[in-house]
Amino acid sequence: MSSWPLNQIALQIHAAKSFLFATVVSCFILREMKPISSDTTPEAEAILIEGYRRMPVWKKLQQVNELTELVRQLAMNDICRRHPKADERELQLRLASRSIEPELMRKAFGWDPDKEGY
Numbered sequence: 001m002s003s004w005p006l007n008q009i010a011l012q013i014h015a016a017k018s019f020l021f022a023t024v025v026s027c028f029i030l031r032e033m034k035p036i037s038s039d040t041t042p043e044a045e046a047i048l049i050e051g052y053r054r055m056p057v058w059k060k061l062q063q064v065n066e067l068t069e070l071v072r073q074l075a076m077n078d079i080c081r082r083h084p085k086a087d088e089r090e091l092q093l094r095l096a097s098r099s100i101e102p103e104l105m106r107k108a109f110g111w112d113p114d115k116e117g118y
Helices: 004-031 042-054 055-080 088-096 102-111
Strands: none
Touching: 004 055, 088 102
């Protein structure tokens, strides 16, 4: 019996937890907003913050999702640069091992980040 469904479930659970965490954090940050940048005027920053506060939840989630995908792609580019001869499975495992606990990587994927690297 293949362990692939377990792998998929582990990735789905991890992705959902990460997405939920990012959403909760972004909502908290918008409520407790502090100065964003030293090179932005307080007036411009107030407009930006108000825009975020008025933004519908679905739009905030969409932006979080887009940023998450961007970070994932940047990580994959780094992995491809470091391991140019890696096949697709190895690339995916190295990407997953950057955000999934080593014990779960060993159990779900048979990949030991401590031995194989990230």
